[in-house]
Amino acid sequence: MTTPALQLSGLEYAYRRNVALRGVSLAVAPGEVVAVTGASGCGKSTLLHCAAGILRPDSGTVQVAGQDLSTLAEQDRSALRRTSIGIVLQFGQLVPDLSLADNVALPLLLGGAKRDAARAAAVQWLDRVGIADEADAVPAQLSGGQTQRAAIARALITDPSVVLADEPTGSVDSRAGQDLLKVLLQSTRDRGAALVIVTHDNLIAASADREIRLRDGRIQHEVTLR
Numbered sequence: 001m002t003t004p005a006l007q008l009s010g011l012e013y014a015y016r017r018n019v020a021l022r023g024v025s026l027a028v029a030p031g032e033v034v035a036v037t038g039a040s041g042c043g044k045s046t047l048l049h050c051a052a053g054i055l056r057p058d059s060g061t062v063q064v065a066g067q068d069l070s071t072l073a074e075q076d077r078s079a080l081r082r083t084s085i086g087i088v089l090q091f092g093q094l095v096p097d098l099s100l101a102d103n104v105a106l107p108l109l110l111g112g113a114k115r116d117a118a119r120a121a122a123v124q125w126l127d128r129v130g131i132a133d134e135a136d137a138v139p140a141q142l143s144g145g146q147t148q149r150a151a152i153a154r155a156l157i158t159d160p161s162v163v164l165a166d167e168p169t170g171s172v173d174s175r176a177g178q179d180l181l182k183v184l185l186q187s188t189r190d191r192g193a194a195l196v197i198v199t200h201d202n203l204i205a206a207s208a209d210r211e212i213r214l215r216d217g218r219i220q221h222e223v224t225l226r
């Protein structure tokens, strides 16, 4: 079997006494799309944040391309997160004072790329997600759908092997949501990246290869869709 792009093993996490994850294991293959669903509060975002290395699990491990995040030194962990994991959150979380091109270029600049090269790559990505004309606009001048397209471009610009999306279409109407989903699926599938999408939306879940349903911090069931 090929090494999973992302492997979560026995993840447990509690916010003080509020237990959010009670032993979740999941392996996602390169190129696979997994939807994580379940009722509000079941632990979906916590799972995603542990996978992204934003939260450190109380126990269990997160492996990205075979590397265990917890055993890496801080600097190596940051580098692995920056280069191998792309994150898209519900409201894009763009930097308000920066243009779209600068927002999208940011992961490359943080990795030490030259400004001109990073900006050129950012403009290419903005074109790929259909908003090249907005390269010099700041986020407040854009619609929710455009902001999310930029967030997708920013997540993918480093060519990550794992893309994690938390309700990426949750802030836009259903038509814009479908368009965004297409952009996200296409840009991850094209590159063979693994995609994990947290969603409440059945249509989005139905576009995945597999659906993992959480309940009370555990996997309640799992359905292979294609």
Ligand SMILES: Nc1ncnc2c1ncn2[C@@H]1O[C@H](COP(=O)(O)OP(=O)(O)OP(=O)(O)O)[C@@H](O)[C@H]1O
Residues within 6 Å of the ligand: 015, 018, 019, 020, 038, 039, 040, 041, 042, 043, 044, 045, 046, 047
């Ligand atoms: N920062 C926090 N402090 C304390 N408890 C938290 C915090 N974040 C989440 N929780 C709790 O952890 C549990 C899991 O929350 P989580 O946000 O992971 O669920 P979710 O399935 O993503 O919910 P939603 O669909 O509403 O976003 C819930 O009981 C929630 O109240």
